[in-house]
Amino acid sequence: LADLAVFHQYISQSFSLSRRNIWISFGGSYSGALSAWFRGKFPHLVFGAVASSAPVEAKLDFSAYSNAVGLSLMNEAVGGSEKCVSAVREAFGAVEALMFRNVSQVAKDFSCCQIPKDQQDQVELMQSLADIVMGTVQYNEESVLMSISDLCGVMTNQSEAYEEEREAYHRLVQLSQIYRSSSEEPCLDVSHEKTVKDLMDTTVQSERRTARQWTYQTCTEFGFYQTCEDASCPFSGMVTLRSQTEICLELFGITQNSLPGHIAFTNTYYGGDDPHTLRVLYVNGGVDPWKELSVVGNRTDGGEEAERVFIKDSAHCADMMRGRATDRRSLKTARQEIERHVRSWLKTAQQEEKRTE
Incomplete structure (x- = not known):
C-alpha cells in the first residue's frame, strides 16, 4: 500500500496533477483487496475504490473454498x-x-513424473488434481480451456469402455490429460521435495520467485489454505491444514501455531469482511469460491448501506474481463452498475471540490 502511495505521488508530480484530478482505484482478487485497503488506509489519495472478487477477510482454514466449489x-x-x-x-x-x-498404477495413469510413494508426494498429486477442478470453477466461463459445463460433461459422460466402478476414476484421468496437454508439460510433477527446492531459490532468475513471495504472505498475513477435511468437500481428505502449512516451516521456519496470531492481526488492521470504509464497491460472483471471504451481505458503513454488486451466476473477476457478446445479461448489467457507481463518485467529488473553492 505504501508503494501505491508513492506511485500516486510520483504520477501526480510528473503530470502536475492537482486536487481536481480525482483518483479511483481498481483491483481484482488480491489486488481487489489492496484496492479496498488502499481506500481505507489512504482515503486522502483515492476518492473511491472498486474491489472485484476481493478476499478482504484473512482465514487460516479456508475449507469454505472447497465446499463452495462443490456447490457450484x-x-x-x-x-x-x-x-x-x-x-x-x-x-x-x-x-x-x-x-x-x-x-505405481496411479502414477502411470496420471502421467506423473515420479511415483508418489511417500505421503507428501501423494498430497501433491491430490492437490494438483483438485486444482484442475478448483481453477475451472473459479473462472468458469472466463476460463480459456474449460467451463463448469465442459468439466461436468467429461465427468458424467458414460462409457462402456470402463468397468462401472472405475468410470469416475478414468474420467478424472481424462480430465487431467486435457489440462496437461494444454500446458505442454511432458508429465505431472508430484515431488514435494522439488517444490520446496524450487521455492527455496531466492535468485532473481528463479521461475518460482513470485510463488515464493505469495507463499510467504499466506504464512504471515492471510492463510487462505484450501483444506478438504470437511465431509462436504468433494476432493481428497489428504489435503489437511497441517499438510498445507508444512511449507511455512520448511521455507521460512514459521510454525502452524503462530499463524492464527498473524491472521488475527491482518483482520484487525484492515477490518476483515466488515471494514466500515465508505465509497468501496465490492463486486462478487455467485460461482466464485472467493466470495466467501469478501463483502457480499447487507452491511452498513457509517449509517449508509455498503456498496456492492453481486452477480449471481458469474465467476472470479468476470466483471474485469473484456466484454463479449456471449456474456450473461447479469454480467453486462453488473458492468453498467459499476460504471454508474464510479460516475456518481466523480460527480460527488466535483461537488465537494466546488464547495471548498
Missing part, C-alpha cells in the same frame, strides 16, 4: 449437476483408494 458443480444454471459433483467426489475417492493398493 451442482449449480444447474452454469452447467453443473448433482451427478457431476458426485462423480468428482467418487473419482477422488477412487484415486485415494487405488493409491494405497497400487501407487
Whole structure:
C-alpha cells in the first residue's frame, strides 16, 4: 500500500496533477483487496475504490473454498449437476483408494513424473488434481480451456469402455490429460521435495520467485489454505491444514501455531469482511469460491448501506474481463452498475471540490 502511495505521488508530480484530478482505484482478487485497503488506509489519495472478487477477510482454514466449489458443480444454471459433483467426489475417492493398493498404477495413469510413494508426494498429486477442478470453477466461463459445463460433461459422460466402478476414476484421468496437454508439460510433477527446492531459490532468475513471495504472505498475513477435511468437500481428505502449512516451516521456519496470531492481526488492521470504509464497491460472483471471504451481505458503513454488486451466476473477476457478446445479461448489467457507481463518485467529488473553492 505504501508503494501505491508513492506511485500516486510520483504520477501526480510528473503530470502536475492537482486536487481536481480525482483518483479511483481498481483491483481484482488480491489486488481487489489492496484496492479496498488502499481506500481505507489512504482515503486522502483515492476518492473511491472498486474491489472485484476481493478476499478482504484473512482465514487460516479456508475449507469454505472447497465446499463452495462443490456447490457450484451442482449449480444447474452454469452447467453443473448433482451427478457431476458426485462423480468428482467418487473419482477422488477412487484415486485415494487405488493409491494405497497400487501407487505405481496411479502414477502411470496420471502421467506423473515420479511415483508418489511417500505421503507428501501423494498430497501433491491430490492437490494438483483438485486444482484442475478448483481453477475451472473459479473462472468458469472466463476460463480459456474449460467451463463448469465442459468439466461436468467429461465427468458424467458414460462409457462402456470402463468397468462401472472405475468410470469416475478414468474420467478424472481424462480430465487431467486435457489440462496437461494444454500446458505442454511432458508429465505431472508430484515431488514435494522439488517444490520446496524450487521455492527455496531466492535468485532473481528463479521461475518460482513470485510463488515464493505469495507463499510467504499466506504464512504471515492471510492463510487462505484450501483444506478438504470437511465431509462436504468433494476432493481428497489428504489435503489437511497441517499438510498445507508444512511449507511455512520448511521455507521460512514459521510454525502452524503462530499463524492464527498473524491472521488475527491482518483482520484487525484492515477490518476483515466488515471494514466500515465508505465509497468501496465490492463486486462478487455467485460461482466464485472467493466470495466467501469478501463483502457480499447487507452491511452498513457509517449509517449508509455498503456498496456492492453481486452477480449471481458469474465467476472470479468476470466483471474485469473484456466484454463479449456471449456474456450473461447479469454480467453486462453488473458492468453498467459499476460504471454508474464510479460516475456518481466523480460527480460527488466535483461537488465537494466546488464547495471548498
